Amino acid sequence: MFxxxxxxxxxxxxxxxxxxxxKEGTTYQQEVEVNVNDCNIIQQIPSSLTLSNxxxxxxxxxxxxxxxxNSDITQLAAASGLNVFQRYxxxxxxxxxxxxxxxxxxxxxATNKMYLNGREVETCTIQQGLLDFLDFFKLNELPILVGHxxxxxxxxxxxxxxKEFSMFSAFIASVKGFIDTLKxxxxxxxxxxxxxxxQQTLVKKVLGIEYAAHNAKDDxxxxxxxxxxxxxxxxxxxxxxxxxxxxxxxSLKPLVDKKNY
DNA sequence: AAGACGCTGGCGGGATATCG
DNA sequence: CGATATCCCGCCAGCGTCTT
Numbered sequence: 001m002f003x004x005x006x007x008x009x010x011x012x013x014x015x016x017x018x019x020x021x022x023k024e025g026t027t028y029q030q031e032v033e034v035n036v037n038d039c040n041i042i043q044q045i046p047s048s049l050t051l052s053n054x055x056x057x058x059x060x061x062x063x064x065x066x067x068x069x070n071s072d073i074t075q076l077a078a079a080s081g082l083n084v085f086q087r088y089x090x091x092x093x094x095x096x097x098x099x100x101x102x103x104x105x106x107x108x109x110a111t112n113k114m115y116l117n118g119r120e121v122e123t124c125t126i127q128q129g130l131l132d133f134l135d136f137f138k139l140n141e142l143p144i145l146v147g148h149x150x151x152x153x154x155x156x157x158x159x160x161x162x163k164e165f166s167m168f169s170a171f172i173a174s175v176k177g178f179i180d181t182l183k184x185x186x187x188x189x190x191x192x193x194x195x196x197x198x199q200q201t202l203v204k205k206v207l208g209i210e211y212a213a214h215n216a217k218d219d220x221x222x223x224x225x226x227x228x229x230x231x232x233x234x235x236x237x238x239x240x241x242x243x244x245x246x247x248x249x250x251s252l253k254p255l256v257d258k259k260n261y
Numbered sequence: 262a263a264g265a266c267g268c269t270g271g272c273g274g275g276a277t278a279t280c281g
Numbered sequence: 282c283g284a285t286a287t288c289c290c291g292c293c294a295g296c297g298t299c300t301t
Contacts, residue, residue: 067263067301074301098262099301152265153300182299186267198299214301 049177049240056080056140058175059227060133060147061219062154063103066096069156074105074114076129077216078136079224080143085136086217087129088114088121102214116215127165134167137174144240145178146227148199148219156246177240181223181231188234199223206230 060078064071072091079085091107100106104117114123124132137143147154155178162168185197194205200213203222207229212218242248 062301064301069264071301096262096301102301149265149298149300156265157301183266196298 048237049242051235051237051240055176056143057146057179057227057232058137058140058143059220059224060145060150060154061216061223062157063105063214063216064099064157065091065093066099067153069153070160071099071157073126073129073157073161074099074103074107075216076133077220078133079220080136080140083136083139084217084221085133087132088116088123089126089129090114090123092126104215126161130162130165130167134170134174142174142176144176145243146181146223147178148223149180149182150178151180151183151241151245155243159246172243175243177242178245179235179239179241181227184231184235184239188231202226 058078058080060076062073063075064073072093073089074091074095075086075088077084077086088105090112094109095105095107105114107114112123114121145155158171159168162171181199182197185194185202189197189202189206194202199219199222200211203209203211203226207222207226209222209225211222
């Protein structure tokens with residue numbers, strides 16, 4: 001019964017194809033060969049990393065001017081053990097309304113002053129903030145970065161800003177890899193227990209703690225607790241990604257596009 | 262709002278089954 | 282053998298969910 005219908009549809013499709021095939025031109029020509037120039041651009045995929053019980057974890061979080069991966073960073077925070085790092089950073093572009101509403105951060109370009117919920121805060125330049133951030137890594141030898149949904153947001157924003165100041169290679173050299181607590185949480189916590197996997201929700205449902213979400217420092221401190229108490233022991237090698245992860249993916253994009261074409 | 266990823270349902274189509 | 286039905290798997294558009 002199903003087949004009959006499908007065969008009918010197929011006939012119709014073929015008819016449509018024939019009438020449009022004239023316009024299609026080279027669509028189905030084979031061009032799957034990879035030329036040598038493309039290969040040179042592609043970064044070598046690093047060998048997989050292994051977890052060790054001597055690893056040090058460094059939780060971090062960014063607040064940014066928008067959701068764009070090319071956003072400027074407005075606040076940068078990190079925690080490693082008892083050490084806490086925190087900087088407010090002067091953005092060079094406007095802070096989107098949504099971002100300002102969520103983070104409580106605003107910036108006056110005329111006076112170069114930044115405000116958190118109306119109160120002025122001390123700032124630094126993006127370059128200085130990044131330098132200090134890299135310095136903070138050195139408190140531990142090759143820490144593993146930890147953050148929520150960092151694979152698809154924070155790592156990309158951070159990578160873009162580090163590259164802008166030619167600090168990406170120094171960054172790669174000073175961390176072992178990174179772990180995304182979003183992916184980890186989806187495996188560890190049953191959906192029925194937590195409703196959703198927003199960081200704020202997880203901290204509330206799992207630790208029973210309400211906190212000032214969307215302030216990088218508070219986000220980092222609460223995620224630190226969640227990670228060390230509930231997640232760290234559940235990490236497997238698959239969760240640990242090389243910091244080149246996104247870079248590699250990006251370098252493969254031309255190939256993928258070619259395939260799709 | 263921008264963008265990436267995971268999940269899902271529907272579809273295409275090859276392989277197999279059934280019937281005359 | 283030919284025609285139809287069923288099964289199964291890969292693919293993909295569309296939607297939901299995270300980040301600020």
